[in-house]
Amino acid sequence: MSNNLNLDGCDLVKLALKYGTPLYVFSQGMIERRCREIKEQFLNRHEGSHAYYASKAFLTLAMCQIIEKEGLGLDVVSGGELHLALKASFPAERIVLHGNNKLRQEIEMAVESGVGRIVVDWEGEIDIIDEVSKIKGQKTPILLRVTPEVKAMTHKYIQTGHRGSKFGIPLERIPYVVKKTISLSNVELKGFHFHLGSQIDDYRTYLEAVDVITKLMSDLREGLGYTTEELDIGGGFGIGNGEGSLTKPISYFTDPAMERIKARCLTFGLPLPSVAIEPGRWITGEAGITLYTVGAIKEIPGSCTYVSVDGGMADNIRPALYGARYRAEVANKMGRDKDKIVTVAGRCCESGDILIEDLPVPGDIEPGDILAVFNTGAYSYSMASNYNMLPKPAVVFVDKGEDILVVERETYDDLVVKQRGIRSALRV
Numbered sequence: 001m002s003n004n005l006n007l008d009g010c011d012l013v014k015l016a017l018k019y020g021t022p023l024y025v026f027s028q029g030m031i032e033r034r035c036r037e038i039k040e041q042f043l044n045r046h047e048g049s050h051a052y053y054a055s056k057a058f059l060t061l062a063m064c065q066i067i068e069k070e071g072l073g074l075d076v077v078s079g080g081e082l083h084l085a086l087k088a089s090f091p092a093e094r095i096v097l098h099g100n101n102k103l104r105q106e107i108e109m110a111v112e113s114g115v116g117r118i119v120v121d122w123e124g125e126i127d128i129i130d131e132v133s134k135i136k137g138q139k140t141p142i143l144l145r146v147t148p149e150v151k152a153m154t155h156k157y158i159q160t161g162h163r164g165s166k167f168g169i170p171l172e173r174i175p176y177v178v179k180k181t182i183s184l185s186n187v188e189l190k191g192f193h194f195h196l197g198s199q200i201d202d203y204r205t206y207l208e209a210v211d212v213i214t215k216l217m218s219d220l221r222e223g224l225g226y227t228t229e230e231l232d233i234g235g236g237f238g239i240g241n242g243e244g245s246l247t248k249p250i251s252y253f254t255d256p257a258m259e260r261i262k263a264r265c266l267t268f269g270l271p272l273p274s275v276a277i278e279p280g281r282w283i284t285g286e287a288g289i290t291l292y293t294v295g296a297i298k299e300i301p302g303s304c305t306y307v308s309v310d311g312g313m314a315d316n317i318r319p320a321l322y323g324a325r326y327r328a329e330v331a332n333k334m335g336r337d338k339d340k341i342v343t344v345a346g347r348c349c350e351s352g353d354i355l356i357e358d359l360p361v362p363g364d365i366e367p368g369d370i371l372a373v374f375n376t377g378a379y380s381y382s383m384a385s386n387y388n389m390l391p392k393p394a395v396v397f398v399d400k401g402e403d404i405l406v407v408e409r410e411t412y413d414d415l416v417v418k419q420r421g422i423r424s425a426l427r428v
Ligand code: LLP
Pocket: 054, 056, 057, 075, 098, 158, 195, 197, 198, 199, 234, 235, 236, 237, 278, 279, 280, 281, 282, 318, 322, 378, 379, 383
């Protein structure tokens, strides 16, 4: 019996040998199970509801195919994400376009392809959508993103619903914007959207925002006779770290939110809007593992032991950017006593490129070992860079003992393919 770490029937050490490291490995089954939980616990239980996977968390053609097959929608935030989704033949009507500064060209792309909704983030955007839609002879369904002035308890960099956020239309401007929007002929105002932030682990944060938004809906109905048909409460549903904290079921967030929406609508005498959610991390975060090969090991007396791996902040910026904490195992030495504490360092030329501090590992950890870092399925690959001219790792999906390469590893040539020398330096 091998002592190697296994994911969905695949030996991760063998995968590291087969594809090289660093390597992103995803459990397809876990992604599908998360989608099904959303269907069973949210979509099937609430008429007219929608769930859009926030593709910024992790987007590849294969991922789009899974989301399509599972019947969810897709949230995209740029022309690039939209392009990829359309390349994967994702149905445009199931796509919602976000962005706090959408380019006109992106709006044109969205209108032309017939995306289901555009979520407007600032007042001027409405005129652009209206004009573009008029040229194309269409009426575009939109939502207005509202800043509900709710501060989520999460890292400052990933709070988005507080007063002063760069996202959304300030609350007090909404009545003017609604009035203007409903007078336009090429946009159709379906309702409102808020997104409070990411890695939120308390459902009460959503309730605070629901209270604000339903009051707004009531005021708009009274003041302008405008009835909200749709309410999109965004994403941000947190995941556990695999140790002390566990990932909560989606219903932990959605049940109380739905109850509160229903109760408030009843109180205000409002018709119940159809409700949408936009989970990203909750779907892919735990499904991904990053594999690295251990290289340099430095024991610094009186300080710490650095175990360096062949990746780092270029394939996972989250520890450096948000102080994110990860759990890891030496994949080829499972089940042994962990009698050594090490600091896992990346290979980028930055002292801040530390992936994990104080990680217990087997005392005989050595160069060539395979380190598996858990819960890296969201915002690792999608935020990867080529810093230090490091090629981006490959992405492999595993499912019931089979592995499939869904993104090839970049080559050194890929890194220079778009570059040109300067004319004066060319020797002819
Ligand atoms: N909807 C909107 C409008 C969003 O802006 C986001 C994330 C989501 C949904 C999905 O949020 P999730 O369910 O994945 O938390 N790079 C950061 C996260 C930034 C999230 C940006 N917006 C990180 O690595 O933690």
